[in-house]
Amino acid sequence: MDHPVTPGRTAPPPRPAPPPARKRRVPTAKTPSATPGVDVDAPSASASAPTGAGEPPMPSRVLVVGGGRVGAYLARALKDGGVPHVVLKMSNRHRAAPGKTTGPRGGADDPTRTGATAIATHAGATCVSAYEDLPEVCDDGQESRAHFDLVFVAVKTYALRAVRDEMDTAGVTFDAIVAAHNGMVDPVFDPSVTARASMPQSWDIVEDAADPCGYRLVVRNEDKPWVLPATPVGERFASALGRCGVLAVAAPDFEYLLLEKYFINGVANLLCVVGDVNCDGLLASPGLTARSHAIFDEMMEALATDHAAGLALAPENFRDVVFNKVASYGAHYPSSKQDFDAGCALEIDSLNGYVVSRARANGCSATENEALVEEVRRMVDARDAARDAAAVPTRA
Structure with missing residues (x-):
């Protein structure tokens, strides 16, 4: 039986059939066809060239904010999908709400963050706790190491403003950003470069000695797509997710x-x-x-x-x-x-x-x-x- 690393489980979910042996994880979802003729925001200089007529360019640098279950899933999918530089920024939980600690209390280790870090690192992503630790990967002098083509923010809704403030303080810039959450809150980032994403999946991180990184993601409803708005920003993120094996759609009925x-x-x-x-x-x-x-x-x-x-x-x-x-x-x-x-x-x-x-x-x-x-x-x-x-x- 699988035991999610989050403590307090009373009835763990059933263990799925083990996947066939392979050297590297690969995307399992089918890639939807791109919407032709999408007029997207101009990509940064580091973005890859378009892979098809009318399709947004594949991003070269992607930042994922939030070192939990969703963040680990995204970081792994993006690396497995061929994004060269993926950074998983662990959220600073002590800053999420003034005067309140939002992580495990009493100095306890956070097994979810530990598992997420292991999964993302094994996939090839870079995990950092502070933006000062961002890797020096832009050696052509054209862009700052703190600039990203796309940013996925996968944190709890109460932490969104703290995430924005920390990015502003560190000088993090981006072409487009998506807030991946299912709650209802007022917009936090510039609406002209922002999209919401609604996710139908659920994720559990379980310890697994048979997995090379020691942890495994159990994903339910992976056959259902992420949903984004039918806007230029939404189309751009849906395209990037789709080419990385994550079903996604920019839907008119968002x-x-x-x-x-x-x-x-x-x-x-x-x-x-x-x-x-x-x-x-x-x-x-x-x-x-x-x-x-x-x-x-x-x-x-x-x-x-x-x-x-x-x-x-x-x-x-x-x-x-x-x-x-x-x-x-x-x-x-x-x-x-x-x-x-x-x-x-x-x-x-x-x-x-x-x-x-x-x-x-x-x-x-x-x-x-x-x-x-x-x-x-x-x-x-x-x-x-x-x-x-x-x-x-x-x-x-």
């Missing part, structure tokens, strides 16, 4: 697809924290399932005004779509549950907290969402208090 994933997270993530369950366990519990449907109803009402364009594209069986996709995650523990068990801060304000804020602004009732938010906050406070108390040395 606003709906973004909401679909948000609803999936809204009815599942924090409830799995409360119930101490994975997605299978959530749907197997009549009480938790009833709460999740009540949360869905409140989300529909609270978001009807602010997200009218996206909801207008939702199918009549939208509820079934959402809960069927929750079921597709099976034995996976949502990221919120994994973060809770690891002693990390949780995305609350951008998940059900956002529903509560929109309900108040629009004069709607969101009692189930509000109760869930408060319950999770109490659980986090109790968890942290217990851990802090346990860390205090006792006198003989």
Whole structure:
């Protein structure tokens, strides 16, 4: 049985069939055909030449910010896809929220970061904890080592502003940037060079002595594409991901697809924290399932005004779509549950907290969402208090 490195697992996901022996990981997803005639932003001087008519150039330098499960997945895929220079920047969790430590408390090691670093390094990416440690790879004098063709930001929503501030302070520049998250927050980066990405996958990092790097990524729903907006920036990122073996699409109905994933997270993530369950366990519990449907109803009402364009594209069986996709995650523990068990801060304000804020602004009732938010906050406070108390040395 696989045991994700995040502590606190109560029912690990099943181990997939071992892949055939190979010297190097290769992309497993089919590469979608490029959209012809895309007018993208001009690439930096280090970008590779286009590989086909009308297709954006393959990037030469890519920065991935966030040393967790998503960051490791991206860094490995980009290197396996042929991007020459990939840097995985580990997030500085002590800066994510003023006065708050968002990583494991009590000085504990972070097994997720350890596993992510091993996976990315084995794939050939460079891992750094500070931008001062960026490698000197631009020896032609044309560009700074702190300039990147593309940047993927794969951190929790509460850390986005700290990421932006740290990049600004270090003088990091880029042609285009994508924020890969599923919560709802105000834009942080320049909208003219930014795109959102919604990811249908889930990732677990598990220790595996048989793997050359000692860790293995377990990916669910890899046959479903990353979704980006049908904009020049979105097209550019979708093209780069696709050529690196990650299914991706720049979709005209992005606003709906973004909401679909948000609803999936809204009815599942924090409830799995409360119930101490994975997605299978959530749907197997009549009480938790009833709460999740009540949360869905409140989300529909609270978001009807602010997200009218996206909801207008939702199918009549939208509820079934959402809960069927929750079921597709099976034995996976949502990221919120994994973060809770690891002693990390949780995305609350951008998940059900956002529903509560929109309900108040629009004069709607969101009692189930509000109760869930408060319950999770109490659980986090109790968890942290217990851990802090346990860390205090006792006198003989």
